[in-house]
Amino acid sequence: MTLYMIGIGLNDEKDITLKGLEAVKKASYVFLENYTSKLQVPVEKLQSFYGKKIVLADRNMVEKKADIILDKAVENEVAFLVVGDVFGATTHTDLFLRAKEKKIKVNIINNASILNSIGIVGLELYKFGKTTSLPYPEDNFKPETAYDVIKSNQEAGLHTLVLLDIKPDRNMTVNEAIKILLEIEHKRKEKVFTKDVKIVGCARIGGDYKIKYGTASELEKEDFGEPLHCIIIPGKLHFVEEEVLETWK
Amino acid sequence: MTLYMIGIGLNDEKDITLKGLEAVKKASYVFLENYTSKLQVPVEKLQSFYGKKIVLADRNMVEKKADIILDKAVENEVAFLVVGDVFGATTHTDLFLRAKEKKIKVNIINNASILNSIGIVGLELYKFGKTTSLPYPEDNFKPETAYDVIKSNQEAGLHTLVLLDIKPDRNMTVNEAIKILLEIEHKRKEKVFTKDVKIVGCARIGGDYKIKYGTASELEKEDFGEPLHCIIIPGKLHFVEEEVLETWK
Structure with missing residues (x-):
């Protein structure tokens, strides 16, 4: 299916774009990369606002166990949230590449970054x-x-x-x-x-x-x-x- | 009152953030700076999606006649939309400065830029x-x-x-x-x-x-x-x- 890579901006739960929120609502699994940057609000606030359970993806998961994310995206709509914009860190480029190798459709939804x-x-x-x-x-x-x-x-x-x-x-x-x-x-x-x-x-x-x-x-x-x-x-x-x-x- | 300077992203009417859309809905006047960049959709699409009349602000208005915008912001909520992010062009910094000089509250809502x-x-x-x-x-x-x-x-x-x-x-x-x-x-x-x-x-x-x-x-x-x-x-x-x-x- 589709891997949505979504920038969620710098501050709080309302910095996501309408396009980004639509993708989150459609997703069966929602991951939040939580080690290269931080929002001003806790993840619980995002969860209740988006109405979705969010799995925190630390450096180990994104860099070494990305298959946890990619395998789900083969048959499901998956949202991968990044604080700021999508390609602030090279590991996200790597995730993008590996998704394309696995023939997963990748949809990028940009946002503000520092x-x-x-x-x-x-x-x-x-x-x-x-x-x-x-x-x-x-x-x-x-x-x-x-x-x-x-x-x-x-x-x-x-x-x-x-x-x-x-x-x-x-x-x-x-x-x-x-x-x-x-x-x-x-x-x-x-x-x-x-x-x-x-x-x-x-x-x-x-x-x-x-x-x-x-x-x-x-x-x-x-x-x-x-x-x-x-x-x-x-x-x-x-x-x-x-x-x-x-x-x- | 308030001048909301709002980045609306690069592509279409759904690239605005939730925070940005809330500000547009509140505004009595909505301007769109339309000379430093361009969206992929016509302004009519923004107008119908936002449910607001949008005044196009060309270079002359923003650089020479900014008082048209600022005077309204003294007593009203005014939204100034910029394709991409807010501070892509120096003229927007100038608008920000002049609003602060006039004691207008300025609220920046960022978005993706190139x-x-x-x-x-x-x-x-x-x-x-x-x-x-x-x-x-x-x-x-x-x-x-x-x-x-x-x-x-x-x-x-x-x-x-x-x-x-x-x-x-x-x-x-x-x-x-x-x-x-x-x-x-x-x-x-x-x-x-x-x-x-x-x-x-x-x-x-x-x-x-x-x-x-x-x-x-x-x-x-x-x-x-x-x-x-x-x-x-x-x-x-x-x-x-x-x-x-x-x-x-």
């Missing part, structure tokens, strides 16, 4: 360079990828969106991200992310958002509240972009 | 560099910006999304875009966009899509059908990305 919703801060979306993510450093794993991406985007005058780590038990805050990036700066000393660099701190984009523009040391003290958070390091600014950023001071 | 929906081709969204657009060349205006952006993204190993010109009377096809880029290559001779460069041609992303992967000279002969079209020049490919692209040959 990559476009971040436009609210007033920076031109076309002028973002590569996107990066910042993981919590571990004793034996302190990646500096985010720092390198910010650096190369800066050199090209482009903005950098830094997505912050999401763990089952904690979500990285703007404050933690700044601290981690300042530590990398302290080590590398390439003046890519200093205390004086002006950045945009964001929380709950697509919902009850908070946006603040200021230096890294100013924003390190700011309380952004509930997750999810992200930060932007602006590149070369057009005067309209500057004007909007000033409104978030 | 910037995330393009993920369906299987290229990692994080690895796209700057986005560019390709206008129809005119006698006294033959911009080479797209060529320069492709070049600098290529040097950084990043993918380039090239959005194609949308005019009231015609929409640029993949075939026209390839022809224009090959002409710039012929002049510049920097081997950025040759006949042999492998690209992805796309049409109607977010709806009844067609995607083809091949060399510029192969795709120049391909019929992609109805608008809107766009092209992608892939950067350095991960093996999963290559595997997906092969399925579009």
Whole structure:
């Protein structure tokens, strides 16, 4: 039958599109990928609003046991829900490929993701360079990828969106991200992310958002509240972009 | 009162979110920005589905006469609809700013845009560099910006999304875009966009899509059908990305 891959947006149960909801209503099985992003509401709220039982699909199920999902889609209508948009993570591309290999019809229903919703801060979306993510450093794993991406985007005058780590038990805050990036700066000393660099701190984009523009040391003290958070390091600014950023001071 | 800025997605009347539709139903005035992008269905279809009269807002209204919209929003609920997502164009940021200056409450309701929906081709969204657009060349205006952006993204190993010109009377096809880029290559001779460069041609992303992967000279002969079209020049490919692209040959 059909595998519906459905973006459900960033905030709550009403961010699904009408087309997406129609597909959920038709589906015999509904899965929610729950490890690459998170809504602002619990899954129970989705279940009661959609009127469907939702099976949570963790990384292990989506990456290693995708046949649980695909086998059902051979003879049933199956909805696979993704917070944000469908192809934010490469594993979803893999699911798409494997469904096509099994001759399952795949129907994509798109939605907002952080990559476009971040436009609210007033920076031109076309002028973002590569996107990066910042993981919590571990004793034996302190990646500096985010720092390198910010650096190369800066050199090209482009903005950098830094997505912050999401763990089952904690979500990285703007404050933690700044601290981690300042530590990398302290080590590398390439003046890519200093205390004086002006950045945009964001929380709950697509919902009850908070946006603040200021230096890294100013924003390190700011309380952004509930997750999810992200930060932007602006590149070369057009005067309209500057004007909007000033409104978030 | 409130200005609702609502992304309505890429394809048809059912791509609006439930939250977006609720806002439209509440609004006393509904505007549709109709010059930066186009749906696959006529405005009449939106009107009958939403049960609302829709006023088309052309570039002149949005950029020069925005007070027509803002003045109504001082005392009424006003919905401003945008194809794709809300902040695809800088003029919408300007409208947002001016509404805030007038102390109008602004409520943003996001949706899919080409910037995330393009993920369906299987290229990692994080690895796209700057986005560019390709206008129809005119006698006294033959911009080479797209060529320069492709070049600098290529040097950084990043993918380039090239959005194609949308005019009231015609929409640029993949075939026209390839022809224009090959002409710039012929002049510049920097081997950025040759006949042999492998690209992805796309049409109607977010709806009844067609995607083809091949060399510029192969795709120049391909019929992609109805608008809107766009092209992608892939950067350095991960093996999963290559595997997906092969399925579009």
